[in-house]
Amino acid sequence: MRILQISSATSIGGGEKHLADLANALAQRGHAVHAALRHNSPLVTELYALPQERIMTLPLRNSLDISSALKLARIIREREIEVVHAHLARDYPLAAFAVGRAAHAQLVITRHVLFPLKPLHRLVLRRVAYAIAVSRAVGESLSAILDPSKIVCVPNGIDLKKFEAIARLSVKDRLLVGTIGNLAPVKGHEDFIRAASLIAAKRDDVDFIIAGEDESPAKDMRAQLERLIRRLGLSERIHLVGRIDDATRLLVELDLFVSASRSEGFGLAIIEAMASGVPVVATRSAGACEIIEDGETGRLVPIGDARSLAETILRLLGDREERERLRRQALGVVRQRFSLERMVEETEKVYRQALTLSK
Template identity: 40%
Template sequence: MRILQVNSAKTFGGGERHFVDLCQGLVEKGHEVFALINPQSNWIDRLHFLNDRIFKISIKNSLDFPASSKIARLCRAERIKIIHAHIAKDFLPVSLACRMLQDTKFFLTRHVLFPMRSIYRVALSNLTKAIAVSEAVAMELSSTLPQEKIVIVPNGIRVENWLGLSRCSREDFLKLHGISEEAQIISTLGELKELKGQREFVLAAQIVLNEFPNAFFIVVGQDNTPTKSFRRELKRLVNILGIEKNFLFLDWVEDTAELFACTDVFVSPSRSESFGLAILEAMASGMAIVATRTHGAMSLLEDGVSGKLVPIRDALELASAIKSLLANEELRKMLGKNAQEKAKQFSLGKMIDQIEELYRSSIA
């Protein structure tokens, strides 16, 4: 199949990670995959396996109809039969392009829980299928799109990449960043913004350090705001609380397995999470996990069995859960083992197979 994947996001996040994995997985299965991305994208190198099948077209907003014409011309030239859009801004331009083409199937993936505007009910009437990454996202979509057009395909990861993390990797990571080998590491991973709950993570850290002075906290994530103001706010809060010696901020870790290899407790403090790729990666790594009760976390973790779930925006409960795990190595091992077993249900191969079958059935 000749498939165009569309994502005009400038910065790299969970949705873009899914986009890259999907493109690569389809290529590995023998499909001819093309990618349409923003000319100002900072993650084009991640699509290197597509070679010359990457096209840069600016989609300024949902009503960028000139972009629709460019997309339609591209699809005619490359004989593309399936277009798959991944962020809301691209849905309407891609829908219009498919109307121009008439015989091209239109798919979208919805990664977030935010409501879709009512205009989409009519504007996306030519939609073939809307893919929701979780039941919660599917329920949100059903308020705008016909139920029969919605299908749930959970995100997947290459589970094997996180199995069997070595002690050597832990020691190398700690040495690289000047962290004591005696430290108990608590980490969190995600874009730096209010919605991801890093502020509560910092507040919880101060409480934890009162009982566990060897605890060390690692925050990994990029601040994609123009002025990088949220990162500065977090660092200022850390300094005000006097815990800067127990904190490390990293823009990104290219190989998250290295981070998980040194982590004793992984924390997802998000205020909203539709799925939670970082949680899934931590599960596959066998991490003991504390997560807020977002839709995404609750779809992946069972409280007290494969992780600990706490209320959203509650630094006290977050700290209490972290302390209970730092104090009990056997509990950490038990939760981590169960989480790792559960993660095997969310393989990237399974996700690719499900989406491929949706494509095939649409053109049969």
């Protein structure tokens, strides 16, 4: 198949990792995969399996960038693209417009988050052959604006080989609890910090780490978190390390992974932690609840409840055997349900079904 992946992303998050893994795997399976990205996109270097001539950069300024939409339409016609796959809501209108000017192509979108789409998208999404939801919760959200018969749930997958190769560190003098996620209020980093304060008051052998890029509009989220850390007297215990390109480098050091998100459509970092053999504590976001079975493959706590989060972390830090049990159970589930191969095969099936609509 000749496939065009579209993304105007300017930073790397779970959705962008998904796109890169999908595009690379599809190319390795023999498909002619092309990518239309924003200028200076960090995804350019992530698409290692695509020939450079198949990676194009456009302004992709916003959902009303007609100039970029016309360029996309020309790319689709000239390269005889069969499937156009858009991954961000602001790209859906551009992709739909472009596909409308190239009648032989079919439009597929992926929805990665739970936030409701705008009324404009109801009109735009009439051109969609299929919408891929990364979780059942995201699918239910999409059904408010899109015909449910067009919605297909395909959970994210990861390259298990990369995580299975991790060599866990031996017993350390200090324990390390960490979280990975862009610095945005929805990720619940303030709740994580407040929980860390409660834990630090009871144990002096635990450190904490937050990895993620500042995504706040004014780029002041990191400063806000740093002020909270100083006010709680935790500057020596909590470390903000910014963006990390390879999650395995951090996960190999963790004794416990925490997702304190207030809303999560899927939770790719949770899967990566489980695949790395790190026990997980997560808030009961919709995405986490579809991944973790409480008490079997991890622990779930109420959203926004720093005290409950701290108490659960403390119990696990004090029980190595329970951490090991959760680790083993989680590894088994990841291998069964969240492999990259499964995700790619299910996505290929969606593409093939979309192509039958044009016959």
